[in-house]
Amino acid sequence: MTDRPLTHLRHVDLVVPDYDRQLDFYAGVWGLTKVAEDSGIAFLAAEGSPEQYVVRLRKAEEKRLDLVSYGAASPADVDALAERLIADGVRPICEPGRLDTPGGGYGFRFFDLDGRTIEISADVAARRHRRIEERESIPVRLSHVVLNSPDLNRTRAWYERHLGFRLSDTLGHPRMGEVMHFMRISSQHHSMAIAQGPHTSLHHVSFEMRGLDEYMRGSGRVIRAGFRKIWGPGRHLAGDNTFTYFLDPHGNTVEYTTELEELDEDTWHPHVYDFSRPEVTDQWGTANAMNEFVAKESFNDPDQGCFVAPPV
Numbered sequence: 001m002t003d004r005p006l007t008h009l010r011h012v013d014l015v016v017p018d019y020d021r022q023l024d025f026y027a028g029v030w031g032l033t034k035v036a037e038d039s040g041i042a043f044l045a046a047e048g049s050p051e052q053y054v055v056r057l058r059k060a061e062e063k064r065l066d067l068v069s070y071g072a073a074s075p076a077d078v079d080a081l082a083e084r085l086i087a088d089g090v091r092p093i094c095e096p097g098r099l100d101t102p103g104g105g106y107g108f109r110f111f112d113l114d115g116r117t118i119e120i121s122a123d124v125a126a127r128r129h130r131r132i133e134e135r136e137s138i139p140v141r142l143s144h145v146v147l148n149s150p151d152l153n154r155t156r157a158w159y160e161r162h163l164g165f166r167l168s169d170t171l172g173h174p175r176m177g178e179v180m181h182f183m184r185i186s187s188q189h190h191s192m193a194i195a196q197g198p199h200t201s202l203h204h205v206s207f208e209m210r211g212l213d214e215y216m217r218g219s220g221r222v223i224r225a226g227f228r229k230i231w232g233p234g235r236h237l238a239g240d241n242t243f244t245y246f247l248d249p250h251g252n253t254v255e256y257t258t259e260l261e262e263l264d265e266d267t268w269h270p271h272v273y274d275f276s277r278p279e280v281t282d283q284w285g286t287a288n289a290m291n292e293f294v295a296k297e298s299f300n301d302p303d304q305g306c307f308v309a310p311p312v
Contacts, residue, residue: 004164006070006185013066019059029225031138048140050126052103064305065202067117075106093309113158114200115306132210137218139207148197169238171275189239189261201300204253215258219244234287237280
């Protein structure tokens with residue numbers, strides 16, 4: 001196993017009390033496709049992605065983040081990573097084995113430093129997917145996930161040491177210091193970011209659109225459907241990607257994006273950007289101003305699933 005054991009982000013799994021309402025949002029307005037459903041669990045795919053699903057919804061009384069799943073290159077890499085994590089004192093949930101989810105595969109689960117459940121898997125069967133056409137304003141794939149942590153530097157160090165993430169860029173503030181680290185596992189600018197927050201929680205989940213026109217059309221569709229837009233449309237400096245952020249029916253922040261930067265890893269050096277400068281948060285100047293009210297929405301509710309393994 002190399003020092004880069006992960007290949008890509010597979011899916012983000014959410015627990016929601018009002019399951020039907022949430023399913024209607026993701027499989028309707030947001031543009032994902034329901035590919036399987038059984039006893040209060042739904043699997044939702046992005047039409048342009050070979051992943052079996054990019055979001056899993058599970059019905060339960062308390063809202064929480066169920067797990068975040070990443071891919072590995074092979075079962076041997078899964079086994080080697082599991083052995084290394086256990087030797088380093090990382091708390092396992094289950095040993096590597098066959099997965100009983102769409103596409104099967106071989107994987108295991110463990111808790112990260114903040115108590116989130118992380119799943120690593122390989123040999124998951126590819127889903128038959130298709131090219132997203134011009135003006136088709138539905139997600140192509142899952143882009144990235146951002147996590148709130150009460151100690152972002154400690155969490156950053158944990159992901160670097162144990163899972164091979166590398167720092168791409170950092171957002172800082174003259175008064176608050178460092179507030180977000182963008183972390184990568186490939187040439188994609190970030191597959192994950194860690195934000196400084198008051199508690200452990202999900203900050204947002206981001207979905208890649210085909211291009212600028214499809215990104216704007218999708219953003220407009222969600223606005224017209226009456227869902228609350230938090231921030232955007234605009235274009236970040238770190239990552240150079242477009243953004244429009246919305247709240248799903250249970251207050252989780254979800255983003256449409258496109259054109260996330262691809263880095264030359266041989267020459268890239270991380271930047272520290274001052275996010276109090278308007279051109280850092282939005283190069284275009286088209287989004288509503290970033291302020292404490294926008295930031296507060298993405299703090300989300302404290303995660304009720306910390307160090308609690310998902311039942312499925």
